[in-house]
Each structure stands twice: as C-alpha cells, then as structure tokens.
Amino acid sequence: MDDTFDPDLIHAIFKLVWSRRAHECERNEGTEALESEVGAGTSKKNRPTSVNANALKLSCELLRVFVTEAVQRAATIAEAEGVSKIEATHLERILPQLLLDF
Template sequence: MAEKEVTFKKETVSKLLTSFFKEEKTKLSGNAALLMAEMLKVFVQEAAQRSLKQADTEDCDQVDIEHLEKILPQLLLDF
C-alpha cells in the first residue's frame, strides 16, 4: 500500500497561528510557519500510526475515533 504524503500549506498554518496572537504587533516569520507545518505533519503521522497500532491490538479491521481517543493523552504528553 502506497503512503500518501501529508502536507500543510504554509499560508494556512500562518493564519491559524496568527489568529491566536494577542497583540497585533506580533509577527510570524516564514521559517517559523514552515517549522510549525513540519511539526504538524509529524504529529498527524504519529497519531495515525499509534491509532492503527491500537486498532490492531484490539483486533479491529479499521481505525475508529475511539482508537484515536485512547492514544491521544499519551501522544499529547510526548509532544
């Protein structure tokens, strides 16, 4: 099975991050947005892999939201 490449657009990440800035003077560099996009990519891939492993442990044929919910606390602690 071929792996699909997970990507996040730099512009989308920039808008998401800047929407949480409290002061209008706060700026976000292009490199910071690219770094955050890469971190989101790693986070999503890790969440998918851990959810798949949880589903396999439970002898399930597909990954459901419940599998993600089970791995989420440890995933958040790891990041």
C-alpha cells in the same frame, strides 16, 4: 517535503488564534494591565503579531509529524483490536501519551 501542511493555512490558523487571544485579553484584563506588562510606549494591543517564514515551515513540519504519529499509534491500537478502521476511541486512547511525548 511536498506532503506537509500548507503554510498559508497554518499561518491563517495562527492569526485566528492570536486575534482571539488578543480579544479575550482586552475583554478580561483591560488595557492598563496589558500596557504595564510591555513597558514604556508600546502596548501589546498595538503591536502586530507575525511569524518568521522559517518558524512557519517548522510549525508545518511539527504538525505533520504529530498527525502522522497519532495516526500510526491509533492504527496500532485498532489492529490489536482486530479492526480495520481507526475510530475516535482509538485516538482518545493514544492522545494522553502522545501529548506527553510531544
């Protein structure tokens, strides 16, 4: 499984998304709404978000499969058009069905 995404990279992306979402929630809803969702004593704002090592490996594998499938489907479209290079339009055409399949 050496040809998968780097777990450190995926973890960094997850952390970036989590911090952006936390910042947006603080800005949009205020701290009172966040604390009422969690319950007594702990607010979401104060809890660190983390990922299990196995979940991170699984996420890397899922991303690898998703990207591989996207490239294969786009290549099929490009080949049907008689083009040897995959272009953005090929990806745009396969994306709706690919997202439904995943």
